[in-house]
Amino acid sequence: MQGFEPTEYQARVAGLQSAMVAEGLDALLLTTEADVRYLTGFLTRFWESPSRAWFLVLPASGKPIAVIPSIGAALMGTTWIDDIRTWRAPDLEDDGISLLTACLDEVLGGETGRVGLPAGHESNMRMPLQDFWSLQIARPNRAFVGDGNIVRAARSVKSAAEIEKIRHACAVAGRAFDRFGEILRPGTTKAELFRGYQRLALEEGADFVPYIAAGNGEWGYGDIIAPADSSEIRAGEVVMLDTGVIVDGYFADFDRNFSYGRLPRQEVRDAFAQLVEASAAGFEAARPGARACDLFAAMDQVVTGGENSADSGRFGHGLGMQLTEWPSLIPAETTELKPGMVLTLEPSIQTNSQGALLVHEENIVITNTGAAWLTSRSGPEITLVHPD
Amino acid sequence: MQGFEPTEYQARVAGLQSAMVAEGLDALLLTTEADVRYLTGFLTRFWESPSRAWFLVLPASGKPIAVIPSIGAALMGTTWIDDIRTWRAPDLEDDGISLLTACLDEVLGGETGRVGLPAGHESNMRMPLQDFWSLQIARPNRAFVGDGNIVRAARSVKSAAEIEKIRHACAVAGRAFDRFGEILRPGTTKAELFRGYQRLALEEGADFVPYIAAGNGEWGYGDIIAPADSSEIRAGEVVMLDTGVIVDGYFADFDRNFSYGRLPRQEVRDAFAQLVEASAAGFEAARPGARACDLFAAMDQVVTGGENSADSGRFGHGLGMQLTEWPSLIPAETTELKPGMVLTLEPSIQTNSQGALLVHEENIVITNTGAAWLTSRSGPEITLVHPD
Secondary structure: OOOOOOOHHHHHHHHHHHHHHHOOOOOEEOOOOHHHHHHHHOHHHHHHHHOOEEEEEEEEOOOOEEEEEHHHHHHHHHHOOOEEEEEEEOOOOOOHHHHHHHHHHHHHHOOOOEEEEOOOOOOOOOOOHHHHHHHHHHHOOOOOOOOOOHHHHHHHHHOHHHHHHHHHHHHHHHHHOOHHHHOOOOOHHHHHHHHHHHHHHOOOOOEEEEEEEEEEEOOOOOOOOOOOOEOOOOOEEEEEEEEEEEEEEEEEEEEEEEEEOOOOOOHHHHHHHHOOOOOOOHHHOOOOOOEHHHHHHHHHHHHHOOOOOOOOOOOEEEEOOOOOOEEOOOOOOOOOOOOOEEEEEEEEEEEOOOEEEOOOOEEEEEEOOOOOEEEOOOOOEEEEEEEO | OOOOOOOHHHHHHHHHHHHHHHHHHOOEEOOOOOOOOHHHOOOOOOHHHHOOOOOOEEEOOOEEEEEEHHHHHHOOOOOOOOOOOEOOOOOOOOOOHHHHHHHHHHHOOOOOOOOEOOOOOOEEEOOOOOHHHHHHHOOOOEEEOOOOHHHHHHHHHHHHHHHHHHHHHHHHHHHHHHOOHHOOOOEEEEEHHHHHHHHHHHHHOOEEEEEEEEEHHHOEEEOOOOOOOOEEEEOOEEEEEEEEEEEOEEEEEEEEEEEEEEOOOOHHHHHHHHHHHHHHHHHHHHOOOHHHHOOOOOOOOHHHHOOOOOOOOOOOOEEEOOOEEEOOOOOOOOOOOOOOOOEOOOOEOOOOOOOOOOOEEEEEEEEEEEEEEEEOOOOOOOEEEEEE
């Protein structure tokens, strides 16, 4: 099925409302695509347009209230939300701010109250800063404060239905990678790989492919976020393609390393095997109660002997409605893992002193007793297509 | 060529720096993909990951300074920017805020100064709110203020090189629409149309297709932002597909209306012809010195006789590095058009009293004497594929 049953949203709302009590919040104000969708199921690519702000107010009890541009009323009306208040946006004088203020007054029973917004690491407030200032000025006795990270914490633990969606997205992206030989041939350019992989993923069932990055070289790659260019991939190079594939609003995010003609030099093959070993070590460490930093340490032990020298910053992250979600697998992140958390394991390794590196990425889910792979693991050898 | 010559960025910097003087700003702080790319050329899909903040500081004179996660250093190093300061992100203690504060101290020659951020309508600040508050607290005598909308104003006027990129994106999207008969057949579902159009656009040269929406029905559609579903398009219905197609970082954004088997009922054909007439009227009104609201009024005259009753909110908008940009074509927007502005003309019309509507969209550029079409105009008849 597309989306979720209303019970799924009811459970999410209940979870957040009890966290709001602990955090001393009288309401939550959500503004981003993922946060709004988390509580409503409102799914559209229309957020690609930055022109309009969208607001969702979660009271201390009861259902969320949508305060949104009228262009979204029909679609929001198809969700489980029934209190939908609209204005004709864009409005240069008052782009929903008095409507939102009135909604908060009603929910909070006056002009005061503590309104929480996601404000911590990896968060963003999607509304014009000036309108946020106006919101504060309109009610000087109302506190707009950080939400104590309760939204990101709630979203980090996925339901069974969410995990199935991510598993499905991983399968789609994986089937597209299985057909990589169709697009990686002598003379293939990086731009052709980008387009070709998107086409394969769409054929295999992707809704959208918003993220692709690739790197290639004899020793690995110097950059893992670069866009496409017209450079040709050569035989015996390693080429990495990293993708974010969406199916029904949930992402897969992993990469694969390939060569054509012949495998790359032995040092690169050995380094890749080490990465695969590192992700296996991360997987072994992954269980309820383990901390995010423990997974980092397990992988870093294999990759650098525990030197913590990965300049990319992290060895994985949460995954779900967004390509990357909290938490990060970094030395400082002591968050304990819980069943239902979906993570990427993404160790990287230097292959020479000129800064070339390899990256390898898989997706996992924390279970009651350990972890399970969501991706068909690659390795320990780089995948060779069209051998000479 | 990919990207632009350094002279393009120098001109953009010079334009903004003179606007900063008029606005009384000592520096600009930019945080979004489009704003950072506008001054640097930094092009990557990595912004799809919300985990890391990216900062660009534009001093009153001299080149912009990038204060960014180390994972972006290599790619930023390929641009014309040479002052690149990095930290290993994510950092839970200090995610670039002290590095950014030190950069601002250096640029502003102390702990004061007026720092402008895009804060008006259609803007967004892409960094955690808590980190923005920390930035303010660290320097209580520094003013972080709205930029007086100088960034959106600067970005709204495109250079010749930018216009060529948008023209190219429009041609790619248009060639994909020309092949619509390959994907719209008896039994085609909306989901197949979404995937099929993306595939066509990629084959025709799109880099990414981040936006698609579609509507269909005998009388038109009730929703113009809805996602795909498994419903089948029927013969004699009108089906609208609206897309945002990216080539080299610039968008085309327009829609097309099709039928298969037979044309829809006469009322719908007439309504569509009226929309085409409306966009022609918008085009006729488009010239330097005309105001955004004049284009709205010209189109609204044709569509509603001047009643201003379009609930979608607007009849077009700016277009460029983002799917939608300032200004909006609405009654209240009195901004004067300038040569180089790229706009969509997007009138909509009601076809019955049950709320069904049609939308028609083209892309234009304001020239020295009037306007020029960037899209191959559609109409006055709905495009029929596979006639019975």
